[in-house]
Amino acid sequence: MKIGIIGCGAIAREIVTRRSDVVALYDIEPDRCRNFDVPCYPSLDEFLSAVDLVVEAASPKAVRDYAMKVIGNGKDMLIMSVGGLVDRDFREELFNLSERNGAKIYIPSGAVGGLDIIRAAKIAGLSRARITTTKNCKTLGVECESRTLVFKGSAEEAIKKFPKSTNVTVLVMIATGLDVEVEVYADPEVHENVHSIYLEGEFGTATIEVRNRPSEMNPKTSYLAALSPVALLDSLESNVRIGA
Template sequence: MRLCVIGCGNVGRIIAKAIDEGTLRVDLKYYDRNPKKCEELGKPYSMNFEEFLEGCAIVLEAASQQAVRELGPKALEKADLIVLSVGALLDDELLSKLLDVAERFNKRIYVPSGAIAGLDAIKALSLVGIDEITLVTTKNPKALGVNVKERKVIFEGEAKEAVNKFPFNINVVAALSLAAKKPAKVKIVADPSVDKNIHEIYVKSKASDLHVRVENVPSPTNPKTSYLAALSVIELVREMEERLKVGT
């Protein structure tokens, strides 16, 4: 199976390491708008997107919301697509365009759990309707790109506005909203005393109430991205070839 990765950045590098260590057994190819990033990785890459897509079974977008917009539809004509910059999928027009291409070319779009836990239960609960879903994300100000000296709520609002204002920090709220089939409410807190990326999810529904708290170690090369996010992609790709599927 050939995995074609858009993005030779932090997640791209963790995927390459998983291949080198034998955790992931796939044939690998990269594409990035910045060739230097791919050269640093030392893995096969192409600067021509059409050529990059040749022979791909799965395309992993690990780049940006802009990459989902610009490259997602073309990728789906040739391969299944894993979207990590999930915030892009809260754009209704883009999502329906991607679903339309997937339908026409008989391909699938995968959204990994990324930096959070609990999507399995949230998807199941959506069958009886979710009354309320809220995400509270707390990160060090450096990871959020803001300068505050003490704990401060820097955003409170709806999912779509959050992913537009913080495109590299709050992708998880898009995954939550897609799983819950309703927009999640978001609070983003900058706290100089934390060195982890903390996500707290609160769900109220007829069947269950959930409170999930995830404390993630930031990736050393990109504090905005949690290590768990890359691991979740690796596990998703591994599971595609497994006979036993665990979780909803």
């Protein structure tokens, strides 16, 4: 597999460290490629011609700007900035294009777990999904002296308010197909990125809580989220899939 990564940040660092088949990088700020020992391409077209699979690890805007082109060129795409898929029309257009030309879209579990439960439970019907995110005030970019509810509403609204901290709410929305109830708390005492998902359906109920260590390179990003594309890429090559 020839992997190319858009966005030379914390997630790219983890992938490049752990996979030897990353052959190309692209970043809107080319200087950001400097610390990587992988060729950096000056244009998206040149970058695309060098790879089979594109990992987007940049920003929701990068998804909106490049995904149709990547999939249109028949390249598979792994999307980290799930917030870029929040618009239903854009999402359906992209997924339909992928269906038509056979290029695959992969969306890793990122900073949360339970996507396996959602997939199975959905077969019989899911009726409710709630996600509560708690991060340090500084990580969310808000002032607070004690645990404070800073957002309550839908995944669509959450990603607009906290585009770098609530990708998982859009992930759960897309995975469940439900209007997810989202609460975001800022807490000066919390130094992990905590996501708690509650699901209800025909299967019963589930609560999945992940207390994530922030990535050292980018505290908005959880370390687990940076590992999840590596796990997904590894699984594509594996004959035995456990919990997939």
